[in-house]
Amino acid sequence: MPQTLYDKLWDSHVVHVEEDGTALLYIDRHLVHEVTSAQAYEGLRVAGRQPWRVESVVATADHNTPTTHWEEGLAGVRDPFAKLQIETLDANIREFGAKVYFPYLDKRQGIVHVIGPEQGATLPGMTVVCGDSHTSTHGAFACLAHGIGTSEVEHVLATQCLVTKKMKNMRINVEGPLARGVTAKDVVLAIIGRIGTAGGTGYAIEFAGSTMRALSMEGRMTVCNMAIEAGARAGMVAVDEVTIEYLRGRKFAPTGALWDPAVAYWRTLKSDAGAKFDHEMTLDAREIKPHVTWGTSPEMVVTVEDTVPDPDKEKDAQRREAMERALHYMGLQPRTPITNIAIDKVFIGSCTNSRIEDLRVAAAVVKGRRVARNVKLALVVPGSGLVKEQAEREGLDRIFRDAGFEWREPGCSMCLGMNPDRLSAGERCASTSNRNFEGRQGPGGRTHLVSPAMAAAAAIEGHFVDIRRWT
């Protein structure tokens, strides 16, 4: 019977199935970070258990690490609780071990979803889990990758398995060429706008079609990263030459005699012709425009040509109320053109958009220009130490600095406001991150999700602009 990519990944990892379909799924790669692991290690210690296979663990500190004051060492972490979490991870990895650990201040440290692929620690055909919902990012490599809770982190550490049930299959085909200035971020925002933040709940989504195949690995990661914002724990893309070329020569990718058989196996990681999906839809890439969120959920999104929606036109009472609440929180008036919205801060970074390609696109936009006067802070936060190094080799840091951006050390930064980078109440931010929830970037902060090119152009103009027409 023809199988979907997800069926293949699932079947190749099932250790045991209960009568009701509850399965033990074997986990190949376990990514660990400082915020969701401490209680899991504590649980192991209390129960007197050892990790099943420490070689599966790749660890780093990224969520609450500051992006400044690295020269001061650990003393540069001013928040005592953040410091405690970082030190606790250090101690836990020392005690229990890992395949590799990139501690705070290591030059290979970075956002967990950037460093996994960068190191070749994420490989096609793997199951990948992490105590972070954006683990879906790794699905770009034809992995079954999704976020788990801390109890599950402990469970995977102790048993190398996850207790779970099979999800349903969804395929989203994106077909055709993207217009100039339209990026992977706009593709995924368009998808979320279409199916809603719960549209993918219970599904594993395969992103397919000519548009997806034409995207770089960085672009595919951006799309899979936000599968969770459509409610799907896992997003994925089939293996092709782009995948294989990306992996060649990476630190933990197979080498020597193992490379060829690995590649031969990886090439089978795609949906068979005639495979059955529980839900399937197609988007025409030519119709996708640059997107900007206006509200407090990623599904509250419009194109840059649009105006802020009017709740009075919404018939459903519950939705209308949610829109009114969002507009109040965001400090926006209905029918305001998106391009009239002025911003206070700009954030280019996060596991969605902090890879070298994202930084190149943003740098090309700001080169030779200056950040607008009304923009109080424009941040560029590379996804990892290696991305930072690469960008500096290419001179991107100078372009950003000359334009008035701050060039920071790697980390999650202002995506989630757990570290010193955050918005103050009422501040409005053009952000390349993934969540515009109330208070996500700081209590009272107002987030508009956009692509790196759109964020960069907004920084220069001080308000949103249509990157397609902006020169």
Added chain:
Amino acid sequence: MDKFTVLNGLVAPIDRANVDTDQIIPKQYLASIKRTGFGEGLFAEWRKDASFVLNQSRYKGATILLGRKNFGCGSSREHAPWALMDYGFRSVIAPSFADIFFNNSFKNGFLPVVLSEAEVDRLFHECNAFPGFRLVIDLERQTVASTDGALTMHFDIDPFRKYCLLNGLDEIGLTLRQADKIRAFEARRKAQHPWYF
């Protein structure tokens, strides 16, 4: 993990769809390496508003939360069910849940109950109309009922999850009963796909 059998509790309604885990427990409260003490941060931003449900005296001591669709979306933080439990809640009823929050809840003896939109609507009406409105959640029978039994609704739950909750079982211990199978699977995989090891 504590057992979950029958819960007879006061109901607090949060009449919003897509309640995300950043609202349930804002990140400034995540800075702990323990599983307890998160109740203080539960809905911290919304609690600044004096009229917010949890600030109303009629809902003081509530153990059942009533929510709308896609409850618990967003971040995977297990601190969300930890915070709900630490505050005193043992169950949340909603028409649908985000997957990760749903999973995390079961691992902590916290029961997410899925009822239809119409049933949840009905409960919101009852809850708003009658101060002191309580519900009885009987896990064994898989029912949600008013205390007088006049209103009874049935809910579905995975048999395995139900079994674990009713008995307060440690899932790791259960899985380790399959240790031989895991070892055999691992050996096969290592022989077939050595590049993953």
